[in-house]
Amino acid sequence: MAETTGRRERKKAQTRQALTDAAVRLFTERGYDAVGVREVAEAADVSLSTLFKHFPGKEALVFDLDEDLESALVAAVRDRAPGRSVLHALRDHLVDTRTAVRTDDPTHVLVESTPALRDYARRMWSRHEQALAAALAEATGLAADDLAVTGLARFALEAPDLARRTGDDPARALRELFALLEHGWKDTPLADPAPAAGSPAPGRTG
Structure with a gap:
C-alpha cells in the first residue's frame, strides 16, 4: 500500500x-x-x-510550490532553535528564501514581465498570513487576532517585496527592516521635531 x-x-x-x-x-x-x-x-x-x-x-x-512555501514559513517559527526569538527565526528564513531569486531565472523573468502573474504572486504569498499568524500565536501564547501577531505576520510577508525593490542587496535591506522593527523608529539628528502643543515655534522665545 x-x-x-x-x-x-x-x-x-x-x-x-x-x-x-x-x-x-x-x-x-x-x-x-x-x-x-x-x-x-x-x-x-x-x-x-x-x-x-x-x-x-x-x-x-507558473507557481507549483505554494503549499511548500507556507509549510516552510510556519516551520521557521515552530521549529526554531530553543532560545531563538520568533523575530530572528522569521528574519533568517526570509533572507534565505525570499532574497536569493536569480534575476535570469526564466520563471522569475516571466513573472516580473507579466502584470497578471505579478499580481497573482503577490496575492498567493499574502494568503499565507493566516497560517503564519496561527504559528506566531502558538509560539507567543497570544491570541491569533492579537495586533502584535497579525501585525508581525503582515510585516513578515510584505517586507521581502519591499527589500527586493531597494537595490542590489535585498538581503541587507531585509535585515535592516527587521532591525527597525526590533529596535523601533528613531529620528535622525537632522530631523526637525514638531513642537509640543503650547510650545513656542523654533526661533521664538515667547
Whole structure:
C-alpha cells in the first residue's frame, strides 16, 4: 500500500512539473496572454480536466510550490532553535528564501514581465498570513487576532517585496527592516521635531 501511494504521489508530482514546465516555456515563447490552458495541457500531453485537477487556473500554472512555501514559513517559527526569538527565526528564513531569486531565472523573468502573474504572486504569498499568524500565536501564547501577531505576520510577508525593490542587496535591506522593527523608529539628528502643543515655534522665545 505504501509503495502504491508513493508511486501515485510521484506520478502526481511529475504531472504537475510537466504542466508547469510547458506553461513557462509557452508563456515565455509566445507571451502569457497569447497562450490558452488547453494548449498547455496538450504540450504536457495531458487532458484539460487533468490540468484543472492540479491547478485552479491559468496563473497558478507558473507557481507549483505554494503549499511548500507556507509549510516552510510556519516551520521557521515552530521549529526554531530553543532560545531563538520568533523575530530572528522569521528574519533568517526570509533572507534565505525570499532574497536569493536569480534575476535570469526564466520563471522569475516571466513573472516580473507579466502584470497578471505579478499580481497573482503577490496575492498567493499574502494568503499565507493566516497560517503564519496561527504559528506566531502558538509560539507567543497570544491570541491569533492579537495586533502584535497579525501585525508581525503582515510585516513578515510584505517586507521581502519591499527589500527586493531597494537595490542590489535585498538581503541587507531585509535585515535592516527587521532591525527597525526590533529596535523601533528613531529620528535622525537632522530631523526637525514638531513642537509640543503650547510650545513656542523654533526661533521664538515667547
